[in-house]
Each structure stands twice: as C-alpha cells, then as structure tokens.
Amino acid sequence: MKISVIGLGYLGAVHAASMAQLGHSVVGVDIDPRKVAALAAGRSPFYEPGLDELLAEVGATGRLTVSTDPAAVAGAQVHFVCVGTPQADDSNAADLTYVDAAVRGLLPRLAPGDLVVGKSTVPVGTAERLAGMVAAAQPEAALAWNPEFLREGFAVKDTLHPDRIVYGVPDGAAGERAVAQLDEVYAAPLAEHTPRIVADYPTAELVKVAANSFLATKISFINAMAELCEVAGADVTLLADAIGYDARIGRRFLNAGLGFGGGCLPKDIRAFMARAGELGADPAVAFLAEVDDINNRRRARMVELATEVLGGSVAGKRIAVLGASFKPDSDDVRDSPALEVAARLGAAGATVTVTDPRAIENARARHPELHYEPDLDVTVTCADAVLVLTEWREFRELDPERVGRLVAGRVVLDGRNALDRTAWQAAGWTYRALGRR
Incomplete structure (x- = not known):
C-alpha cells in the first residue's frame, strides 16, 4: 500500500520506518526541517535503539521518503x-492543536476510499469529532483510531511485533x-x-490512557509502600518480591524508586x-x-535523602548524578525525575555534575545551569556522593571498588x-x- 505518516517525531518516525520495513511505500511529512533532513540522510533525530539500522535498511529499498511539503501525501x-x-x-x-492541524491539512487531499488513521493519544470523543470533519470534506473517506503502545527503548520491536493491535472504527460498511x-x-x-481488537471510537481512545493509568498506578503503589517502609524500618524490595509471587499482582514494575516520567505517563x-x-x-x-x-x-x-546523608546540607558538596534521561535506552529528558533531582540539588547549593x-x-x-560530563570517571572524581538516578546498564554494573578509588566520599544513593x-x-x-533501611 501507499501510506503517509503525518508527524515524524518519536511515534511517527518509528512508525514510518517500520511500515516501510513491512513492505509498504511510505511518505513521511513534518514541518520541522531538522527532523526531515536527518531522516532523509538515514539518521534518527533522536536516540532509539535499532532505529538507525532500520532506517538504513529501508533507505536502501527506496520505500521511505520524507518531506516538509503537505502535498506529498497525495496518492496515499x-x-x-x-x-x-x-x-x-x-x-x-x-493540547490537540497539532492533531487538529494535521487532519485539517489532509482534508483537501483526501480521495474517495482513503482512510485517515489516528495514532496520537487523545481524549475520548476526539475521534468522533474528527470523523465529522473527514466526512464533510470527503464523504467517501473514513477515519479510524489505532492507538500506539510503544515503549521507549523498544519502539522498533513494539511496532514490527506488537503485543496487540486495536482498531477503533465507525459502524457499518465504512467500518468494515x-x-x-x-x-x-x-x-x-x-x-x-x-x-x-476491533472496537468503537471511544473504546479505542480509552485503551491507551487506561493502560498508562494502570501502569502509573502500579508504579506509584510500590512507591507509596516505600514511604511506609522507610518509617516502619522495612525493606520495600523484599516486600515487592513477596507480593510479586502472587500471580494476580506480578513482580514487573514493582521496583520502588524515583518513579515515572517521560512524555507519556505524566501528561496522559x-x-x-x-x-x-x-x-x-x-470520581x-x-x-x-x-x-x-x-x-x-x-x-x-531523594533530595531529602541526599541532604540527610551529607550532614544536613548539600551546599558546597560535590554530587555526581548518574543519569539524565527519564529511563535507560533513551535520550528523552521530558519530565525526567533524574534531571529534576539534579536541578533541585543544584538550586540548594550543591556542585552537581551529570553524566x-x-x-x-x-x-x-x-x-543549562548544571555541569555535564560525558566521561563517567571524570564525573565521579572527588564527589562527596554518587546518585544513581537512571538505571542504565553501565551504571548498574559499576565496580564499587574501582569507583571508590575516585570519589572523595564513599556515599551512594540508589x-x-x-x-x-x-x-x-x-x-x-x-x-x-x-x-530501604
């Protein structure tokens, strides 16, 4: 099929490349010339494991083209x-400004039989409203909603080999x-x-936000237990292990810590x-x-804990922060817990170096007020405390004896x-x- 993808950000770039990998002829459109230029050169404008390799593969086939011209979608x-x-x-x-603008830009270019497919995460009721706009512009075109379930760090796999596919479609022949x-x-x-799963518009719209809300609730539940464990002298990791054996609960996403961030869960x-x-x-x-x-x-x-272990004040202390992205295998710092903690410590007078x-x-x-250092050894040298705030593998596997020879004080906050x-x-x-005690 000939497919167009409107928006070449995290979701769109991965989707466009994956659709080309599946054999379709794909044109991607975005108003940001930087993204378009990177993708045209076969480079991802952001870090996502496996995406550069995928772009190289589909680039060799000629099945993926990108443009800043909205008219490029014609014929899809x-x-x-x-x-x-x-x-x-x-x-x-x-904020639905970008969704509305994308659909309005498509309307004059729709042909009979075309299908507009929303993948963005939107409030319930949005699809019905947009379907009316599509029908008014081209009565023989239709709209469907096909929510995405990408995990940053696994987005290519999640698109090519998803764990489920949901269609939100209208009733009758148009839906068929x-x-x-x-x-x-x-x-x-x-x-x-x-x-x-074939569903109506409202159900398809609710699937993504319901899934994200459930995940956020599970993460916050174990973090609420962590608060209780701290005052009771218990160990939240052992608690999570124990309740995780219950098949109704499961152990995944019961790791207490800084909590969630990124561009999806908090805003969703x-x-x-x-x-x-x-x-x-x-209610x-x-x-x-x-x-x-x-x-x-x-x-x-976490800021309170750092203050406590450093004698009641972080002012003038050298703190090494390991991690800036909101999760490992990503360069996304939107609503990053790690970066917010680093900024708060800096505002409290600490000399913070982030890697x-x-x-x-x-x-x-x-x-920009924080100091950044790509070399991990330089980051921790002479630090009074080391804070591991994003669980990149290279941080999890650090040798405590080797790092201990570089720091000023052997204090680590996990x-x-x-x-x-x-x-x-x-x-x-x-x-x-x-x-944990």
Missing part, C-alpha cells in the same frame, strides 16, 4: 496521524472497509497471530483526569491525582534500587535507597 491510501498531544499550558488537558484496509497494513504482524494521566471532569466522571479517576502526587513526592524525597550515555545535550538544553547493595557495602560504601 492510508494516512497515519502521529503528531504530539502535549499537556496544555494552562491546564491538565491535552476500514478494518480491511488496516488488516492489509498490518498483514505481517497479524500473520504472527498478534491479537487484534493528567489529561485523563481532565477529560473525565469534562464528562462529569471525576471515577480521582485516585489518579494521588498517583501523580506520590510520583512527584519521590523526587523531593548520561545519550541524553546530555537534551538535558543541557533544559537545565534512586532506582538497581545496584547490588551487598557488593557496595562490602566495598565500604554508605548505601541508601528509597524504601
């Missing part, structure tokens, strides 16, 4: 809308045609027996609450306000409960972590 049969839905400046609601077109788009993963649960309020269903998701609050309290608690395998430049753009506490203590380190 399926148009994927993959633009961002950031949090609005003046509320918790999602939309399902047939999407089945053709996703023929390869469907042949691998990927579960496919806030937008979910905002939309529920607009629909008069506030149904009121618990998400506490989920959000617990998550934010973890950052403040990260991929995210230094993005972090510098957000917090913000992700990712280190081997026994090994670090055996090397003479004072070890502290959230939720």
Whole structure:
C-alpha cells in the first residue's frame, strides 16, 4: 500500500520506518526541517535503539521518503496521524492543536476510499469529532483510531511485533472497509497471530490512557509502600518480591524508586483526569491525582535523602548524578525525575555534575545551569556522593571498588534500587535507597 505518516517525531518516525520495513511505500511529512533532513540522510533525530539500522535498511529499498511539503501525501491510501498531544499550558488537558492541524491539512487531499488513521493519544470523543470533519470534506473517506503502545527503548520491536493491535472504527460498511484496509497494513504482524481488537471510537481512545493509568498506578503503589517502609524500618524490595509471587499482582514494575516520567505517563494521566471532569466522571479517576502526587513526592524525597546523608546540607558538596534521561535506552529528558533531582540539588547549593550515555545535550538544553560530563570517571572524581538516578546498564554494573578509588566520599544513593547493595557495602560504601533501611 501507499501510506503517509503525518508527524515524524518519536511515534511517527518509528512508525514510518517500520511500515516501510513491512513492505509498504511510505511518505513521511513534518514541518520541522531538522527532523526531515536527518531522516532523509538515514539518521534518527533522536536516540532509539535499532532505529538507525532500520532506517538504513529501508533507505536502501527506496520505500521511505520524507518531506516538509503537505502535498506529498497525495496518492496515499492510508494516512497515519502521529503528531504530539502535549499537556496544555494552562491546564491538565491535552493540547490537540497539532492533531487538529494535521487532519485539517489532509482534508483537501483526501480521495474517495482513503482512510485517515489516528495514532496520537487523545481524549475520548476526539475521534468522533474528527470523523465529522473527514466526512464533510470527503464523504467517501473514513477515519479510524489505532492507538500506539510503544515503549521507549523498544519502539522498533513494539511496532514490527506488537503485543496487540486495536482498531477503533465507525459502524457499518465504512467500518468494515476500514478494518480491511488496516488488516492489509498490518498483514505481517497479524500473520504472527498478534491479537487484534476491533472496537468503537471511544473504546479505542480509552485503551491507551487506561493502560498508562494502570501502569502509573502500579508504579506509584510500590512507591507509596516505600514511604511506609522507610518509617516502619522495612525493606520495600523484599516486600515487592513477596507480593510479586502472587500471580494476580506480578513482580514487573514493582521496583520502588524515583518513579515515572517521560512524555507519556505524566501528561496522559493528567489529561485523563481532565477529560473525565469534562464528562462529569471525576470520581471515577480521582485516585489518579494521588498517583501523580506520590510520583512527584519521590523526587523531593531523594533530595531529602541526599541532604540527610551529607550532614544536613548539600551546599558546597560535590554530587555526581548518574543519569539524565527519564529511563535507560533513551535520550528523552521530558519530565525526567533524574534531571529534576539534579536541578533541585543544584538550586540548594550543591556542585552537581551529570553524566548520561545519550541524553546530555537534551538535558543541557533544559537545565543549562548544571555541569555535564560525558566521561563517567571524570564525573565521579572527588564527589562527596554518587546518585544513581537512571538505571542504565553501565551504571548498574559499576565496580564499587574501582569507583571508590575516585570519589572523595564513599556515599551512594540508589534512586532506582538497581545496584547490588551487598557488593557496595562490602566495598565500604554508605548505601541508601528509597524504601530501604
């Protein structure tokens, strides 16, 4: 099929390259010339494992082209809308400016039989409104909603080999045609027996935000238990191990620490609450306000813990912060807990040096007042305390004895409960972590 992808950010770039890998002819469009130039040269404009290799593969086939010209979508049969839905400046609601603009830009170029497919995470009710716009412009075109479930660090795999595919389609013949077109788009993963769910618009819109809200709740639950463990003298890691054996609960995402960040979970649960309020269903998701609050309290608690272990004040202390991205295998620093903790410590008078395998430049753009160092050994040299705030593998596997020879004081704060506490203590380190004695 000939496919267009509107928006070449994190979602769109991965989707466009993956669709080309699946054999489709793809044109990607974005208003940012920097992104377009990078992709045209076969380079990802952001760090995502495996994406550069995928771009090189599809580039050799000629099946992927990119452009800043909206007219480039002409002739495509399926148009994927993959633009961002950031949090609005003046509320918790999602800002739909980019989604609306992308769809309006498509309208004059739609042909009979075309399918517009939304992948962006939007408030429930958005698809119905956009479907009306599509029908008014081209009665023989249709709109479907096909939510994305990408995990940063695994986005290529999640697109080529998804764990489920959801279609939100209209009733009747238009919906049947939309399902047939999407089945053709996703023929390869469907042949691998990927579960496919065909639903109405509202259900498809709610799937992503419901999944993110559940995940955020699970993460905040174990962090709430960490708060209780700290005052009770218990160990949250052992607690998580114990309850994780219950098959109804499971152990995944029960690692207490700094909590979640990034461009999805925080803004998605806030937008979910905002939309529920607009629909008069506030009580149904009121618990998400506490989920959000617990998550934010973890950052403040890490600053308090650093202050405590450094004698009551961080002023004038040299602190090495390992990690700037919100999670490993990503250069994304949006709402990064690690970077916020570093900034708070700097504001409190500490001399903070941040290192990260991929995210230094993005972090510098957000917090230029901090010092950044790509070399890990230089970062920790003469540090009074080392804070591990993003669980990159190279940080998890550090040799505590070797690092100990570089620092001024053997004090480590494990913000992700990712280190081997026994090994670090055996090397003479004072070890502290959230939720552990």
